[in-house]
Amino acid sequence: MNLNNIHNIYFIGIGGIGMSALARYFHASNKKVAGYDKTQTEITDSLVDLGIEVHFEDSIANVSDSFLNYDTTLVVYTPAIPKDNKELTYFKNDKNFTVLKRSEILGLITENTYCLAVAGTHGKTTTTSILGHLLYECGVELTAFLGGISENYNSNLILNGNKVSVVEADEFDRSFLTLSPDLACITSMDADHLDIYGDASELIKTFKDFSEKIKPNGKLFIKNGLPLEGITYGIEDDSDYSVNNIKIENGAYVFDVKMPNATLERVQFNLPGRHNLSNALIALAMAAEYGCPHQQLAKALASYKGVKRRFTYQIKTEELVFIDDYAHHPEEINAVHQAVREMYPNKEVLVVFQPHLFSRTQDFADDFAASLSQFDEVLLLDIYPAREMPIEGVTSSWLLEKIKNKNKQLVSKNELVAKIKESKARIVLTLGAGDIGAEVKHIKEALYV
Known part of the structure; x- marks a missing residue:
């Protein structure tokens, strides 16, 4: 066409x-x-x-x-x-x-461009938005299609020409198999979308199929440890691209980046969490392999502001911190937990979580329970069904019983604000991929009073 x-x-x-x-x-x-x-x-x-x-x-x-x-x-x-x-x-x-x-249209748009694609069960949206920002700041004529609203551009589209395209390679429904990228990365291959794939081995096979879609002379970047061959990246390890000498200064990460033929020193990145540090690293690596100047990339990375609903600060004061995040998989919840504990050690943390999909809740119930049990207090909303019909026995009450934390409650949206205000925790998190984002405004207004 x-x-x-x-x-x-x-x-x-x-x-x-x-x-x-x-x-x-x-x-x-x-x-x-x-x-x-x-x-x-x-x-x-x-x-x-x-x-x-x-x-x-x-x-x-x-x-x-x-x-x-x-x-x-x-x-x-x-x-x-x-x-x-x-x-x-x-x-x-x-x-x-x-x-x-939608995925077929992305395939048509990108087939005549130099395409950089970001795949993985976690980190796609943040990595894609960082990569789009880095290329934009380096003057590349690009179009970046984002799976979230960039804080830098207040949009899910970065438009600066059509020679290069930056896209999320979405594994849901095997959509990413319509793409033929020049550069691609795979950030993770954790089990997810088992309602589509049946089991984790089939998901991994499909990621391998995606890796074979890369154009001749193209390059694949993989998180160190994944069972694929490619240019590796990682945190404080022996990867081809690695982050080392990590420090936290004034609430930001400062670190060195070891590259195949150079080292970038004292690079700054303002998003918390080792998962975000990993996302920043692979975006920088792909932009560097594309040909962007290293020092220009470091400067651009320091100006990156984030994606809405990805560890987004709604309130950030000495007395109270309120953060909203899209996390809807146990590994994503673990990543948020790591970031919060690193930034706010010794502070009590309240998490509000809305499970997304009955099938995902059923498949990962024990993992969800383990990840949520790490917080000091848990408020659990009903499961957001999205495209699914209920599964008998799979409810938020069932999930709540599995959480090994005495400070846990099942709450409705109507009582959510009151329950949060009752808590003594000074760090408040709202997590989930359903319609919990619509409650953020009300929570923020209530906590500001």
Whole structure:
């Protein structure tokens, strides 16, 4: 397909973080863009502000006539959309329309660019946003599609040209197999999405399949210890790229980076947590291998501000710290825990967690319990179902029983603010990938009083 011949792009699920980035991209490319989503959000409001038509009732009657012309319209959907969606059913049943998944569109966009892809079960969004920022600051003509809202650009799209593309290589639904990157990294291959893969071995096999998608003469970067061959990176080890001499100065990391042919000294990075340090390292390594000047990269890394809902400080005072994070897997919760304990030793920490998906909760219940038990106090919300129907016996009450911590409660959203205010903990965390992010504003307002 030649995207230059397409004038109208219609998105089903336009409010998704990845879908909205594509919508922004096509709008900036002077295409006519519109779409449907079931819920009005800040993201959909921002799209409407650009002049993009968005509606929230699933009905083909709401689709403008110009998008019903199959000769000039491309329909894009996300796998998160239910199969019985009326609009998706309409376009799929009419064999004249071209209907593609989001990942297939990314594949089309990136096939004629120099593509840098970030894969892994954790760290994709932060690593991609760091990499996009580094390349942008080094003057590279790039488009970066982000899975979160960058604090530096207040957007999930960094647009500075179209010679280079930076993308998240998403393992969900095997989406990343549509990509053919020049440079790619794999940050982790922990078991996840077992509702799709069945077991961890199949997930690992698919990551290996992805590694074989790299173009001839391309390069694969892997976290040291993963069962793949490539350029390695790690923290304080013998990797090809490694971080050493780590110090914390004024709340920021200061460290040296050992590279294959050079050493960068006293590099600064402002995000807490060893996981974020690892994300920064691989982004710097990929940008360096692309050809960016080393000292310019170090300067750019120091100016990186982060991604919204990735260890985002909502309140940061001497008396109280409130941090919000997207963590929804036991390993991600462990990473947040490490970061908090490193930055705030000897302080009591309250975690509010909303489990995401019944299947993930079932698959990793013991691991979730172990990771949550590390905190001083736990408030557990009901499971966010997303695309799933309930699984008998898999509930937040069931998970709560497994948590080895006496300071634990199952709470509703309505009582959440009151329960947080009752706590003596001065470090408060909200974690989860569901709609817990919508509660952050209310919590912040209540704690500021």
